[in-house]
Amino acid sequence: IHICLGTGKERDDPNRLRYATPEFYFKSQDDMYKLFKDVPNAIENTRSIADSIDLSIPTGSYHLPKFPLPANGSMTDPDEYLRSICKKGVIERYNDITPNIKQRMDHELDVIKAMGFSGYFLITQDFVKYARDNNIPVGPGRGSAAGSVVSYALGITDIDPMKHNLLFERFLNPDRVSMPDIDIDFCIERRGEVIDYIKKRYGENSVTQIITFGKMKARQVVRDVGRVMGYSFGDVDRVAKAIPNELNITLDAALNKSPDLQTMANGEFKELVDYSKVLEGMNRHASTHAAGVVITPSDLTDYMPLYKSSQGDITSQYDMKSLENLGLLKMDFLGLRNLTVIDHTIKLLQQKDVIIKIEKIPMDDAKVYKLFAKGLTIGVFQFESSGMREFLKKLKPTHFEDLIAMNALYRPGPMKNID
Structure with a gap:
């Protein structure tokens, strides 16, 4: 089969x-x-x-590419170079550097140095700076990385963690040793330019996109096995639709929940369900991860096998989780259509002599919150789903903090308690 x-x-x-x-x-x-x-x-x-034979694949150590420090500079230590550009960035970001800000920055830099991740931050700020310098729209920040003053000072994020009381330890914690994970949003039309820059910077043979595997889940495996076994489309469709439409449900769980499926599995479709249970969860196909890119200190083949698709695309043979276990640097270059739409809108307005600086727009515009309260948010990132729009109508947000709370709550688990 x-x-x-x-x-x-x-x-x-x-x-x-x-x-x-x-x-x-x-x-x-x-x-x-x-x-x-x-x-x-x-x-x-x-x-x-x-x-x-004594073969063991070493794990537990990190293999970060070496960031090329400026050739004309006096600094040869990446920790010191990171500290120097961070100090400049803090001065640009904050007009008044309070003792709290300085203490927070010093603490973060000490943790980053102790964990050996200065190179990671230098690499990240470098390609984000390239994108900004070349007018490629970059997102303001996503996930726990927004809790870092260093990320803010380096221009990796545009969200002030001090203003919003964000925790650095959620992003990087010396008691939980793991590679930092900074997801960067780019304009979907120009994301490829940033990846090309990374390839030029670190070498074509040291950068590639990451493989991902499509798994045969409950409904999919029934349809695939049914087709191979020669069942009619109608019969296979009937069996597949008897499986409850729940996220990540297994065939065993479906059999317990669906009397119709149980009847079919014990009757004329027993062989189909039995084979499907054996194959369930196996890899169905390989494809390229939508955002993941891996960068190695030397040639990729020194660290992993590579995969060539039928279209000729080269990716890693290891998936995202395996690359993390090997201690390799993987980055998420996310293509976000909303950034592209905003960029096109600003350019169209410029043609009408209307100049808007998107990073300078007021966060307390009452008219905007009225639109949110009416659920008129189609096209607004993370606020456009039908469920989210219904909850916005109930919440009737009037401050930016209301939107923060709504976005934090609207996810599996917490959303059950929104009402």
């Missing part, structure tokens, strides 16, 4: 790919002993060879 899925054939097709023998599996120790009982040395020699 699995071979047919991969080759797009039906099980009964006489011309489909078949194994030459039914023995394409790893035999047990007992099976091998029976096969080679007349040659016991063969078993012993095989065991000796296996025992002599």
Whole structure:
């Protein structure tokens, strides 16, 4: 069944790919002993060879590319260079550097240095600066990275963590050693330019996009297996629709919840459901991750195998989680259409001699909050779904903090308590 899925054939097709023998599996120790009982040395020699192999893939350390420090500069230490450009950035961001701001910046820089992540911040600020210098729209910041004064001073984010009382420890915590994760939004039309810049900066052989695997989930696996086994579309559709429409539901859970599915699984569709349960959760296909890019200190092939798709695209063979476990630098370059729409709007207004600085717009415009209170937010990032618009009508926000709370609550789990 699995071979047919991969080759797009039906099980009964006489011309489909078949194994030459039914023995394409790893035999047990007992099976091998029976096969080679007349040659016991063969078993012993095989065991000796296996025992002599000591292969372990090292994990637990980080492999960050070296950020190219300015050639004409006097600094050769990335920690000191980060501190120097951070100090300049803080002066630009804050007119009055209070003791609290200085203390917060020093604390963050000390943590970053102790964890060995100065290079990470230098790399990130470098490509964000490239985007801004080339008028490529960049998002103001997303996720826990907005809680860092260093990120704000470097221009990676545009949200003042001191003003909004955001915690740095949610982003980077010395008690929880893990690679920082900064997701950057770019204009969807020009995101590729930033990736091309990264490739030029660190070398074509050191940068690639990341693979992702489509899994065979409950409904999908039933449809795929049914097609391979030659069931009619109507029959397969009936079985698939008997599976409750719940996020990440498994076939076992569906059988417990759906009497109709249970009846079919115990009747004429028993073989279909049995095969589907075996294949459920397996990888169905490989594709390129929508945002992920990996950067290695030297050639990619020193750290991972590569995959070439049928379209000729090169990606890592390891997925995002595996790359993290290997300690490699992966970045999320997110293409956000809303940034593109805003950019086009500003340019159209410029043609009418209306100049708008998007980063300078007031955050207390009462007319804007009235639009939110009416649920007129289609096209506004993270506020345009039908459920969100209904809750906005109930909340009737009047301050920016109301929108922060609404956005934080509208996610699986907390949203059950919104009313």
